[in-house]
Amino acid sequence: MNTRSLWLAVPLLVLAGCGSEATPQAQASIGASELPEAPGTRVEIAVLKDSEAQLAVELPATVAARSDAMLAVPSGGFVEGVDINVGARVSKGKTLARIDSATRRYQLEIADAQAEQAEAEWARIQQLGDAVSKQQALNVETQAKVARANASMARIQLSRSVVKAPFSGQVVEVFVEQGEVAGPGTPVVRLVQTDRVTLVLSVSDRDITQVMPGQVVRFRGQSVPGSFSGTISNISAAADPLTRTFKVEVDVPNPDGVLLPGMLGRVNFDRELSGGAVTLPQDWLITRLDSTGVFVEQDGVAVWKQVEVALFARNQAVISSGLSAGDRVVSEGGRDLAEGDPLLVVRSGTCCSNGRIQY
Secondary structure, eight states: OOHHHHHHHHHHHHHHHHTSOOOHHHHHHHHHTSOOOOOOEEEEEEEEOOEEEEEEEEEEEEEEESOEEEEEOSSOEEEEEEOOOTTOEEOTTOEEEEESHHHHHHHHHHHHHHHHHHHHHHHHHHHHGGGSOHHHHHHHHHHHHHHHHHHHHHHHHHHHTEEEOSSSEEEEEEOOOTTOEEOTTOEEEEEEOOSEEEEEEEEEHHHHTTOOTTOEEEEEESSSOSEEEEEEEEEOSSOOTTTOEEEEEEEEEOTTOOSOTTOEEEEEEEEEEEEEEEEEEGGGOEEOSSOEEEEEEETTEEEEEEOEEEEEETTEEEEEESOOTTOEEEEESOTTOOTTOBEEEEEEEEEEETTEEEO
16 A cells, blocks of 8 residues: 555544444433423412402592582563672572563563453353354453463563572672673573582593492592592493593582682592402413413412402402412413423412512
């Protein structure tokens, strides 16, 4: 073999040696470098306890008069007198102004006289019996009815020429002066009721199902000291199409007149939603196609628990069935679990206080 052939054979022998199987010692070394299996999915646990779910809401509100009337005279006329001033407190039925009432009084006297004459003539015709034709009797009867109707209308116009307070309240504005001539429908007095006021607030669709008529609330104004107690009196049956909120009205006693229409403040109301029930944050719930539930930790593994939700209170869920006090619910790390997965509990607390875990 020449020298060139010897040098070509050496690489071939080296390549043949690299293709041989590894020794048992090398295989053992490779196996020892593999990572051990993880002990389980890392999760946080909350031990459930019986609790009371409460809805605590604070919302801005505006004070409005319970009754706010713009009083006017339908037919207008000469302003004979204005018997009140701005700021005056008046009782129901109090005369506030008189608009051309003298003219209306004389018109009533004329109408009453005509009605008496027409009724007397109708009575005379009835006594004559068959001595008058049926057509003549019908005409006289019709004239008597028209005269009585005219007298009734004159009486109504006289009553409407005197502006009276439809409820007890406070005079906010007076729009006319004595001696003026007011046109038909011209506002005369604005009267508001202030011994009771109405709070107006907007509630989102998330909270409206928890607001109940008759529920007691607390109101604090921005410009008046102290708080005021009120009762929810009305809840809108449909949301405002622009704001997507529901109008809620609260009736508040205001005997001292401290709260005035237009004032701003905040309403606080707390409602106990359940007693001795299990409540937990909504984001712990896992929704499947056919059920809603949570994972609980039992003997170190994940167990699926289907639950029934009685109601939602803002960010809390009140559970009616499926869970009980003492259950160890997976609060963090449960989204990707499957039944029977081993768990590694990294932190444990108690659920819940004001919707939060206590560690």
